[in-house]
Amino acid sequence: MAITLAQSSLQNTLQEVPEDIRSWISSEKTTYFMMELNEKLGLREERVRIIPRLLLRLEVKDLHAAEFVDAISQELTIGPEKAKSIAIELKENILKPIEASLSDWDIN
Numbered sequence: 001m002a003i004t005l006a007q008s009s010l011q012n013t014l015q016e017v018p019e020d021i022r023s024w025i026s027s028e029k030t031t032y033f034m035m036e037l038n039e040k041l042g043l044r045e046e047r048v049r050i051i052p053r054l055l056l057r058l059e060v061k062d063l064h065a066a067e068f069v070d071a072i073s074q075e076l077t078i079g080p081e082k083a084k085s086i087a088i089e090l091k092e093n094i095l096k097p098i099e100a101s102l103s104d105w106d107i108n
Contacts, residue, residue, distance in 0.1 A: 016060075024101075
């Protein structure tokens with residue numbers, strides 16, 4: 001798994017992300033979806049930050065798309081099949097609408 005960027009580097013790197021990707025990832029629709037997903041998964045307290053943080057790492061290229069399912073599994077301490085189903089939900093609801101932009105940004 002990739003080494004996580006330090007918080008200060010993360011802020012600088014986030015500024016390099018294309019505006020349409022940043023806007024969508026931080027949109028109200030995406031935020032509400034994340035809240036519903038956290039509720040559905042029963043995530044509470046600090047754990048509600050796990051999936052948004054993984055999406056942010058993906059967005060700034062600190063986490064490779066190929067490692068996304070494994071990262072979900074490790075961070076949430078769940079099995080790979082459950083992690084894969086969460087990743088599919090995230091792909092369909094958050095990533096698919098900006099698929100072309102992500103591809104242009106070299107996130108596949």
